[in-house]
Amino acid sequence: MRKIISILFLVLVLVACSKENEKINETAQLKNKKIAVLTGSAGDIAARKVFPNAKYFDFIASADAAYNVKIGKIDAFIFDKSVLVSLTKKDNYLKILSDPVANVEIAIALSKENNSLLNEINNALEELRNDGSLEAMKEKWIDSQYKTVPELPVIQNDSKNGKLKMGTCATVEPITFLYNNKITGFDIELSLKLGKILGKKIEIIDMNFESLISALKSGKIDFALSNFNVTEERKQYINFSSAYLINDISALVKK
Numbered sequence: 025m026r027k028i029i030s031i032l033f034l035v036l037v038l039v040a041c042s043k044e045n046e047k048i049n050e051t052a053q054l055k056n057k058k059i060a061v062l063t064g065s066a067g068d069i070a071a072r073k074v075f076p077n078a079k080y081f082d083f084i085a086s087a088d089a090a091y092n093v094k095i096g097k098i099d100a101f102i103f104d105k106s107v108l109v110s111l112t113k114k115d116n117y118l119k120i121l122s123d124p125v126a127n128v129e130i131a132i133a134l135s136k137e138n139n140s141l142l143n144e145i146n147n148a149l150e151e152l153r154n155d156g157s158l159e160a161m162k163e164k165w166i167d168s169q170y171k172t173v174p175e176l177p178v179i180q181n182d183s184k185n186g187k188l189k190m191g192t193c194a195t196v197e198p199i200t201f202l203y204n205n206k207i208t209g210f211d212i213e214l215s216l217k218l219g220k221i222l223g224k225k226i227e228i229i230d231m232n233f234e235s236l237i238s239a240l241k242s243g244k245i246d247f248a249l250s251n252f253n254v255t256e257e258r259k260q261y262i263n264f265s266s267a268y269l270i271n272d273i274s275a276l277v278k279k
Contacts, residue, residue, distance in 0.1 A: 048277045051123050057099035060089035066253030067103040070126035070273045105272040106166045110197040121275045129267035133248040135240045136263050145265050148221040165198045165210040173203050179216045183225035190215050190226050191245035193233035199251040211249040237261055
């Protein structure tokens with residue numbers, strides 16, 4: 025009898041270990057897994073909606089979340105695909121699942137009291153959309169999956185209409201990040217092009233992402249360009265421009 029119990033126990037242990045080391049190839053496998061999210065991000069919101077029974081771990085930086093996936097503490101990191109692609113380029117032990125969790129709009133964030141600037145920015149985005157600039161920037165920074173960080177263009181701007189303070193959190197490659205001690209990325213190039221159209225100098229202020237909404241509400245910054253995912257919750261506190269990117273929310277897992 026004791027021998028039978030021991031065999032049954034061993035079988036249960038082997039089954040548990042097999043599930044623990046299960047290779048993840050589809051998003052459907054994440055329903056009861058350990059999932060990393062960046063607190064309050066669109067990836068966070070989408071993941072909790074699609075996988076309500078998963079166990080969630082909140083992170084501030086995408087690199088930290090990815091590292092915990094790599095060492096096996098977390099099963100998956102759910103976030104914007106463009107950012108996850110950048111992480112996989114730096115680490116061959118990670119991969120992105122082919123089927124996305126959700127889709128998300130990325131837009132510029134503004135104070136609810138600044139409707140005039142919202143209209144100006146929307147008009148400028150429409151101009152960049154119509155002349156192909158937004159599509160060219162997407163190809164340059166996102167679709168190309170570059171090996172060498174692209175250079176920011178030199179854009180002449182007489183700043184005849186004054187200055188705008190722009191908040192960003194430079195931790196998310198290829199959207200806004202530090203390279204050679206300078207802030208660069210898709211959003212930074214976009215800010216330069218917007219400044220040119222508006223005739224305003226753009227002063228970039230790097231801060232924690234969690235501080236951006238309060239900085240908008242207090243008037244510390246005029247707008248935020250920082251991979252800002254449009255969510256219904258955020259719409260209660262701030263305004264969003266028209267979307268300048270549509271991105272997949274995907275899952276990063278260990279190979």
